[in-house]
Amino acid sequence: xxxxxxxxxxxxxxxxxxxxxxxxxxxxxxxxxxxxxxxxxxxxxxxxxxxxxxxxxxxxxxxxxxxxxxxxxxxxxxxxxxxxxxxxxxxxxxxxxxxxxxxxxxxxxxxxxxxxxxxxxxxxxxxxxxxxxxxxxxxxxxxxxxxxxxxxxxxxxxxxxxxxxxxxxxxxxxxxxxxxxxxxxxxxxxxxxxxxxxxxxxxxxxxxxxxxxxxxxxxxxxxxxxxxxxxxxxxxxxxxxxxxxxxxxxxxxxxxxxxxxxxxxxxxxxxxxxxxxxxxxxxxxxxxxxxxxxxxxxxxxxxxxxxxxxxxxxxxxxxxxxxxxxxxxxxxxxxxxxxxxxxxxxxxxxxxxxxxxxxxxxxxxxxxxxxxxxxxxxxxxxxxxxxxxxxxxxxxxxxxxxxxxxxxxxxxxxxxxxxx
Amino acid sequence: xxxxxxxxxxxxxxxxxxxxxxxxxxxxxxxxxxxxxxxxxxxxxxxxxxxxxxxxxxxxxxxxxxxxxxxxxxxxxxxxxxxxxxxxxxxxxxxxxxxxxxxxxxxxxxxxxxxxxxxxxxxxxxxxxxxxxxxxxxxxxxxxxxxxxxxxxxxxxxxxxxxxxxxxxxxxxxxxxxxxxxxxxxxxxxxxxxxxxxxxxxxxxxxxxxxxxxxxxxxxxx
Ligand SMILES: Cc1cc2nc3c(=O)[nH]c(=O)nc-3n(C[C@H](O)[C@H](O)[C@H](O)COP(=O)(O)O)c2cc1C
Ligand code: SF4
Ligand code: FES
Numbered sequence: 219x220x221x222x223x224x225x226x227x228x229x230x231x232x233x234x235x236x237x238x239x240x241x242x243x244x245x246x247x248x249x250x251x252x253x254x255x256x257x258x259x260x261x262x263x264x265x266x267x268x269x270x271x272x273x274x275x276x277x278x279x280x281x282x283x284x285x286x287x288x289x290x291x292x293x294x295x296x297x298x299x300x301x302x303x304x305x306x307x308x309x310x311x312x313x314x315x316x317x318x319x320x321x322x323x324x325x326x327x328x329x330x331x332x333x334x335x336x337x338x339x340x341x342x343x344x345x346x347x348x349x350x351x352x353x354x355x356x357x358x359x360x361x362x363x364x365x366x367x368x369x370x371x372x373x374x375x376x377x378x379x380x381x382x383x384x385x386x387x388x389x390x391x392x393x394x395x396x397x398x399x400x401x402x403x404x405x406x407x408x409x410x411x412x413x414x415x416x417x418x419x420x421x422x423x424x425x426x427x428x429x430x431x432x433x434x435x436x437x438x439x440x441x442x443x444x445x446x447x448x449x450x451x452x453x454x455x456x457x458x459x460x461x462x463x464x465x466x467x468x469x470x471x472x473x474x475x476x477x478x479x480x481x482x483x484x485x486x487x488x489x490x491x492x493x494x495x496x497x498x499x500x501x502x503x504x505x506x507x508x509x510x511x512x513x514x515x516x517x518x519x520x521x522x523x524x525x526x527x528x529x530x531x532x533x534x535x536x537x538x539x540x541x542x543x544x545x546x547x548x549x550x551x552x553x554x555x556x557x558x559x560x561x562x563x564x565x566x567x568x569x570x571x572x573x574x575x576x577x578x579x580x581x582x583x584x585x586x587x588x589x590x591x592x593x594x595x596x597x598x599x600x601x602x603x604x605x606x607x608x609x610x611x612x613x614x615x616x617x618x619x620x621x622x623x624x625x626x627x628x629x630x631x632x633x634x635x636x637x638x
Numbered sequence: 639x640x641x642x643x644x645x646x647x648x649x650x651x652x653x654x655x656x657x658x659x660x661x662x663x664x665x666x667x668x669x670x671x672x673x674x675x676x677x678x679x680x681x682x683x684x685x686x687x688x689x690x691x692x693x694x695x696x697x698x699x700x701x702x703x704x705x706x707x708x709x710x711x712x713x714x715x716x717x718x719x720x721x722x723x724x725x726x727x728x729x730x731x732x733x734x735x736x737x738x739x740x741x742x743x744x745x746x747x748x749x750x751x752x753x754x755x756x757x758x759x760x761x762x763x764x765x766x767x768x769x770x771x772x773x774x775x776x777x778x779x780x781x782x783x784x785x786x787x788x789x790x791x792x793x794x795x796x797x798x799x800x801x802x803x804x805x806x807x808x809x810x811x812x813x814x815x816x817x818x819x820x821x822x823x824x825x826x827x828x829x830x831x832x833x834x835x836x837x838x839x840x841x842x843x844x845x846x847x848x849x850x851x852x853x854x855x856x857x858x859x860x
Contacts, residue, residue: 308778345723387792423679465783467783474784552740559739563777
């Protein structure tokens with residue numbers, strides 16, 4: 219258990235009874251009290267020092283995003299929370315909302331103060347209504363009663379209103395500009411960028427907007443209390459501060475949400491946190507960060523899980539949803555499953571994505587059913603390459619990455635199914 | 639494309655009197671989350687309200703939602719049809735959704751779907767003839783570590799499903815009348831109900847203060 223002694227930031231309270239109540243959280247928001255006495259820019263400076271990277275998927279430096287919004291001169295400004303959690307393999311925001319909603323709400327209030335935002339929306343996937351949404355709403359009510367939300371928060375003169383809005387079932391609404399469209403009452407069609415959400419003209423109701431993931435914001439109380447340098451030092455690799463909530467699923471002995479330092483290797487995560495593979499299982503492949511990320515072979519399990527390492531290896535840390543797959547899985551079948559998802563979820567605005575995902579799904583089904591030829595496998599790879607970097611949002615790239623990598627790394631599984 | 643500003647035009651309420659008062663209360667809360675000039679943004683929450691009351695989104699319900707929010711019915715239908723949780727036709731009283739995304743798939747979701755099909759005598763995407771059950775495959779529910787996962791009637795999570803636990807779930811549901819997805823009664827009379835105590839309908843965006851904060855009093859609806 220090499221890393222078992224490493225600090226817990228986000229999951230410290232999870233094993234306590236009624237961990238979701240303000241009472242268990244300590245009855246107070248001490249980081250908010252401290253933050254309200256700081257200059258907003260000083261808070262953002264700590265976040266920059268912390269090397270906090272967005273936990274929603276792209277790993278964008280949060281401090282940098284916040285500075286973009288702060289530089290804008292158009293008001294109002296918004297902070298919008300992405301709690302849409304729909305990337306296959308990912309279930310960690312749900313855990314925060316259900317088990318430690320106050321840590322997230324406190325972080326959100328601090329973020330709004332830092333951005334001079336007085337109205338914030340939490341866009342949560344609709345299916346969470348009776349679970350995560352209920353817990354967050356109860357936490358907001360408790361926070362309001364305690365004077366942490368509303369007018370003149372803790373006597374500081376800072377006002378903030380906070381609302382939860384439920385989505386209605388569309389993976390694409392996790393993409394930040396589709397989320398904003400949906401929050402404005404429309405179909406979740408991603409917007410053409412620029413203008414970016416952080417800039418005037420690109421955000422919610424065309425105002426400068428920071429869109430942040432739940433887990434990103436839940437780190438704020440610790441950064442404010444212990445400082446950006448401390449937070450940065452928790453990460454095992456440069457430029458990747460803090461811990462990460464890894465949502466582990468698949469064929470490991472234990473599955474669930476595990477908090478480990480940013481940059482832990484997939485091998486250590488599996489062995490030290492998840493008890494290795496389940497009985498009779500040998501590791502075959504790893505999905506490192508949600509189904510949109512390029513696959514890893516068992517031999518690549520010693521790769522570090524941070525944003526920069528995985529980017530340099532042509533995959534991505536993504537959403538932190540790690541899927542360990544064993545020898546029972548045929549990767550051609552797995553790819554057919556993954557491609558069906560993207561074909562179904564493409565919003566259809568861009569031709570390469572709409573046609574490409576449908577085509578990939580059809581070809582993969584054909585291969586899986588044993589009706590394919592060798593050229594079909596080559597075509598899957600070729601189509602995927604042509605979809606990259608050509609579309610309004612990154613969904614198309616998220617379909618292309620698995621398509622290419624499953625074939626490159628597990629070609630034998632495909633070849634065994636097709637006529638040569 | 640029809641501009642969002644085109645008024646929806648009057649439409650009769652599809653609700654019973656009790657449903658109407660619940661709708662009106664929740665409608666007020668949903669709209670209050672947005673500044674007055676952004677009230678149309680409340681379309682998704684308001685569609686949820688209508689569906690929760692009626693079981694599915696009937697044409698009259700969509701027309702009425704459009705009327706209350708000043709959105710043309712075609713735009714309402716366009717939005718409603720984009721999102722999978724909205725039902726544009728009646729489904730069974732118990733709508734069973736089996737997650738078939740990658741983690742659930744790796745943990746045997748296809749056997750669960752097959753078992754459902756056998757138990758219910760329908761294929762995925764169909765409804766039983768008695769209107770009791772519908773079956774569909776759904777995308778990742780954020781329950782991947784507790785796979786396979788099943789969603790009942792849009793909101794109830796059932797996790798770590800085995801063939802045995804699936805059988806008992808179906809028996810449990812069979813014994814229950816179920817209401818959340820029950821087909822809606824036809825609207826009775828043509829009556830325009832705009833609800834009580836609501837501000838006059840606006841057809842032109844009106845400008846208010848600099849931020850929505852001042853005009854918003856209530857928090858997330860309960
Ligand atoms: C297709 C697609 C789906 C996405 N889904 C989610 C999601 O469910 N949750 C999330 O936080 N970010 C999601 N993202 C990433 C967001 O666009 C955005 O980068 C993120 O919310 C920014 O917050 P962060 O910087 O705190 O990570 C998705 C991106 C794409 C392209
Ligand atoms: S890339 Fe795909 S999902 Fe994204 S906007 Fe284009 S069509 Fe829609
Ligand atoms: S893959 Fe089934 S819940 Fe995520």
